[in-house]
Amino acid sequence: MRRAIYPGSFDPVTNGHLDIIERGCKLFDEIIISILVNPEKQPFFTVEERQQMLSEVLPGIDRGGCTLHVDSFSGLLVQYAVAQQADVIVRGIRAISDYEYELQMALMNRRLEPGIETVFMMPAESYSYVSSRLVKEVFQLGGTVEGLVPPLVEKRMKDKLTRK
Ligand code: PNS
Numbered sequence: 001m002r003r004a005i006y007p008g009s010f011d012p013v014t015n016g017h018l019d020i021i022e023r024g025c026k027l028f029d030e031i032i033i034s035i036l037v038n039p040e041k042q043p044f045f046t047v048e049e050r051q052q053m054l055s056e057v058l059p060g061i062d063r064g065g066c067t068l069h070v071d072s073f074s075g076l077l078v079q080y081a082v083a084q085q086a087d088v089i090v091r092g093i094r095a096i097s098d099y100e101y102e103l104q105m106a107l108m109n110r111r112l113e114p115g116i117e118t119v120f121m122m123p124a125e126s127y128s129y130v131s132s133r134l135v136k137e138v139f140q141l142g143g144t145v146e147g148l149v150p151p152l153v154e155k156r157m158k159d160k161l162t163r164k
Contacts, residue, residue, distance in 0.1 A: 004028040004088040004119070005081045007073070010035050010050050011043045012153045014135055016127035018061050020092040023121050025066035032084055033058075037074040044136050047072050049156070057150045078113035086116070093120045094128045 004024060010017060010033070024031050035050050045053070054070045073080040081089060089109060091102050099120075106118035123130075130148050139145050139157050146154060 001030070002028045002088065003030040003032070003084065003086045004090050005077070005084060005086045006031050006033045006090040007036060007077050007080075008034075009038070009041070009043070009132060010054060011045055011132050012050060012135065012149060012157065013054050013057060014127070014130050014132055014149050014153075015147070016092065016094070016123045016130040018057065018150070019123040019127050020090065020121050021058070021068065022061050022063070023123075024090050025061075025063045025068075027119070028066060028088065028090075030067045030069070031090070032069045032071050032086065034080065035070075035072040036077075037072050044160070045156070053150075053153055053156060056152055060150070076112065078109050078116055081116050082113060089116060089118045091118060091120055092123055094123060094131070 004027075006021060006024060008017070021031060021033065033054055035047055035054075037047050043050075051070050051072060058068050058070070071084075077089065089106075091106070093099055093102055102120060106120075109116065109118060135145050135148050140161075145157070149157075
């Protein structure tokens with residue numbers, strides 16, 4: 001039984017994230033998609049809103065026999081992973097530029113908790129430039145994010161803007 005944690009900010013979840021989860025389902029029996037609670041960052045969506053959106057879009061992905069959970073965590077990722085009895089941390093790598101930071105994190109996490117492995121996965125090339133940060137920037141400046149995030153997320157982004 002292989003349980004993996006897929007941690008991140010998911011502010012908001014993108015089609016790139018969903019692509020990684022779908023690929024992860026081919027490798028793991030269970031994936032816990034876990035949102036970092038970071039009081040230092042001013043997010044676009046609250047943790048609860050992000051958790052809700054993830055729960056709503058996950059049924060749409062091809063998961064095979066893999067079980068998916070959505071959760072949130074604060075503090076050290078490896079401590080959370082141990083508490084969840086996970087073996088693996090999954091991280092998506094889009095470009096070489098991601099690699100340096102991800103390698104640092106993976107090696108630090110290994111030092112802190114040698115029993116947990118980090119697995120880097122690559123999304124489809126069509127998502128190789130997609131990030132939550134760019135999605136938010138494009139959206140806030142009036143550009144379209146269609147095809148980059150699930151339609152439900154696009155709608156929640158529009159709702160949020162009209163409520164501001
Ligand atoms: O989607 P993100 O923002 O790139 O995800 C970053 C995340 C959540 C994986 C990273 O910030 C993290 O693990 N934070 C938890 C605190 C921690 O464990 N820090 C030490 C990492 S070496």
